[in-house]
Amino acid sequence: MQALKGFKDILPDEVVIWQRVEEKARDIFQRFGFEEIKVPILEKTELFARSIGEATDIVEKEMYTFTDRNGESLTMRPEGTAPVLRAFIEHALHLRRPLSRLFTIGPMFRHERPQKGRLRQFHQLSVEALGVDHPRLDAEVIAMAWLLAVELELTVSLELNSLGCPECRPDYRRRLVDFLQARREQLCDDCKRRASSNPLRVLDCKSANCRRINADAPSILDALCGPCRQHLEAVRHDLDALAIPYRLNPFMVRGLDYYNRTTFELLTDALGAQSAVGAGGRYDGLIKQLGGQDLPGIGFAMGMERLVLLIRERQKITPIGPDLFFACLGEPAAAYGFNLLHQCRRRGVRAVMDLRGRGLKSQMKQADRLGARRVLILGEDELNQGRAVLRDMTDKSETNVPLGDDPVELLSALAGTN
């Protein structure tokens, strides 16, 4: 038996890195006033079809969808925004605060061919700020994503674009389609298909030839309506004011239909074909589309696996060993030690002991391998004399500590040298 294709076990050594990333993310998000929300992994299929877009690859061929016993179509969430918005609407969170700042961390599911930095079950940090359409919010959210990357010491670059709004995008789209139709024969096969299915996609084609053609394509930035243009300028102004470096990329496209106006990506060149470690944008209109009030929103997602890969490339993480290892010799000492062990744990000490009655040498070796800071040696002699040997594994020093039902002196000895 083995795990499904694209589904991975995360072993203890790696979990250490995950914990570091999650801890840092929670820390930063909370600094920005964001609150954690936990939402279900399973939702009605309709939720994703209506939010992500019926015609997207995700909805068309990547979702884990099945029919429940009562005949209802359910889907394992392929992204985090839709469930959070559903919860936001269902619990009328907009009535509690003018601006809801929410984030969630958890697994997402997409039936794709796995490759480096891409899995069928993957994990995202998903962030949403709902209820305010001020461009400063865009800058704030981008600044938060940027700060997380900075504090995780990742080398990433930020790209920014605007996709316009329902006022100006259709117009631009028409112009782009005209442009592409006129050059259809010169495009690569993929782009010929994209030209009709999703013309904006042609813009970020990697083929050198297509890029050459695209250089002359009409730019979305020239096609923005007045309000969209002002919005983008305001976001840029605030990013400049915060000294956050970015590159304006009019060719950047998002894969989900709900985005409008501001979109952005955090990019790396260290993950092979997967360059985006985080991406997001504004989705005004989506909340209404899902049956809520007409409230604006902006959010982003970061890929946990990709963050972890980037950190693992850079630094060796050593797992935290126990504070104290109990080396007991003989059953009476082991029985006594077991009780003492529990007392230590009750007082917050990370402590373990070998249960197999092995020799001292073997137990010392175990303690060393586990990275234990100290070893308490407890044999017949110590039991009789009412004191045990506390050995410091780093400097090899040993001290005698008195035993007792309430091991205060042992604990203070532990705390004293910490």
Add this chain to the structure above:
RNA sequence: GUGGGCGUGGCUCAGUUGGUUAGAGCACCGGGUUGUGGCCCCGGAGGCCGGGGGUUCAAGUCCCCUCGCUCACCCCA
């Protein structure tokens, strides 16, 4: 869905033009030290060589099929 690369102890990998009991390092266990770890030395355990079929006196090695992993395309975090 399409294409390339790779499958040998827990992990990372050797294995010659097919040729006797398939090796190393790390990890694990025991000993060298009657109750003291790391370094060193000695020993031990652990392998349907991914699976099936074929060629051959003989297959880890060659051929076919299959499964898995991986990287890339598509698409995306």
